[in-house]
Amino acid sequence: MPNIKAVPATHEGRPNETCSWCHDKDAKVQTVTPKATPHVLQGREACLMCHGGTMPAPMKAVPESHEGRESNTCAWCHVPKPPA
Numbered sequence: 454m455p456n457i458k459a460v461p462a463t464h465e466g467r468p469n470e471t472c473s474w475c476h477d478k479d480a481k482v483q484t485v486t487p488k489a490t491p492h493v494l495q496g497r498e499a500c501l502m503c504h505g506g507t508m509p510a511p512m513k514a515v516p517e518s519h520e521g522r523e524s525n526t527c528a529w530c531h532v533p534k535p536p537a
Contacts, residue, residue: 481518498524
């Protein structure tokens with residue numbers, strides 16, 4: 454089909470029934486381009502250690518729409534900065 458994009462590599466292995474979680478007009482989570490992770494992840498794989506809302510500023514807490522998500526899911530959408 455000409456107007457349908459191929460599934461990106463970050464979505465490989467996801468079953469079709471999960472598409473509507475983000476790609477449905479009534480989905481709680483709407484498809485947007487997520488912000489890239491501004492730092493490398495090496496040694497920082499536990500995202501919620503800093504972004505879980507318990508760290509002082511300037512660490513941004515994860516938004517309410519991400520409630521219940523674990524650190525191992527962050528890179529599904531947020532592309533990490535490659536190591537220098």
